[in-house]
Amino acid sequence: xxxxxxxxxxxxxxxxxxxxxxxxxxxxxxxxxxxxxxxxxxxxxxxxxxxxxxxxxxxxxxxxxxxxxxxxxxxxxxxxxxxxxxxxxxxxxxxxxxxxxxxxxxxxxxxxxxxxxxxxxxxxxxxxxxxxxxxxxxxxxxxxxx
Amino acid sequence: xxxxxxxxxxxxxxxxxxxxxxxxxxxxxxxxxxxxxxxxxxxxxxxxxxxxxxxxxxxxxxxxxxxxxxxxxxxxxxxxxxxxxxxxxxxxxxxxxxxxxxxxxxxxxxxxxxxx
Numbered sequence: 320x321x322x323x324x325x326x327x328x329x330x331x332x333x334x335x336x337x338x339x340x341x342x343x344x345x346x347x348x349x350x351x352x353x354x355x356x357x358x359x360x361x362x363x364x365x366x367x368x369x370x371x372x373x374x375x376x377x378x379x380x381x382x383x384x385x386x387x388x389x390x391x392x393x394x395x396x397x398x399x400x401x402x403x404x405x406x407x408x409x410x411x412x413x414x415x416x417x418x419x420x421x422x423x424x425x426x427x428x429x430x431x432x433x434x435x436x437x438x439x440x441x442x443x444x445x446x447x448x449x450x451x452x453x454x455x456x457x458x459x460x461x462x463x464x465x
Numbered sequence: 466x467x468x469x470x471x472x473x474x475x476x477x478x479x480x481x482x483x484x485x486x487x488x489x490x491x492x493x494x495x496x497x498x499x500x501x502x503x504x505x506x507x508x509x510x511x512x513x514x515x516x517x518x519x520x521x522x523x524x525x526x527x528x529x530x531x532x533x534x535x536x537x538x539x540x541x542x543x544x545x546x547x548x549x550x551x552x553x554x555x556x557x558x559x560x561x562x563x564x565x566x567x568x569x570x571x572x573x574x575x576x577x578x579x580x581x
Contacts, residue, residue, distance in 0.1 A: 335490075335491055335492040336492065338490055338491065338492060339468075339488060339490070339492075342488075342521070358551070358552070361552040362552075362555075364521065365521070365523060365552075365556065368490060368491075368521075368523050369523055369524060372490070372491045372523070372525070431524075432524035432527055432528065432560050433523070433524035433525075435559075435560070436523075436524055436556065436559060436560065439559040440559070
């Protein structure tokens, strides 16, 4: 039986050394849900890691030392993650789309792959930018049974 | 947790085969980037990266591989990938990097220049 509505919350200091801890905790929390298969846990783990890395970098630019709050909510049909930071936020819509693989400039893009990856891996991504920081909400639905 | 590590470097048919394990993320990607550039600059600029022990790679890890590929091709060499797990293969496909790199199942196929 899925632990519907259960929330796991984690606070980490805004340094990259804690990224793997965030990945481990979120993966373990999502793995409790029998409707959420290992392949989706892998997707979730990568999405959370990318978003936490962005949040940490954003806070470091602002020299903010408050912890990041990472919340994992298991529901009937989905896993929802919220990541709250105290960084300056950014406009995800302003990111240039990835050029096609055949474009010779494609390999100039060593950075900027993170948010396109998150959007591809997650079913829904929402950025709530406020003065005090940014909250990102990511939803991954359970796969439909075949 | 499985930390990033370099398991071995073998020389085969004039190529260096770099076998990795663990997790490549924003914290560990600079080590991979530096290692690839070092191997390529030493020459010959032909490197196969064996990803079969890699359990996690993020966008910065991909950036390190891209950095190596660009450096190798600038020197008329190449950087090829083998042994991607299902999830790593999915990430390469989403970012379309599976079309930028030659991605093979085995080291033998990579050395022979055979994708798939």
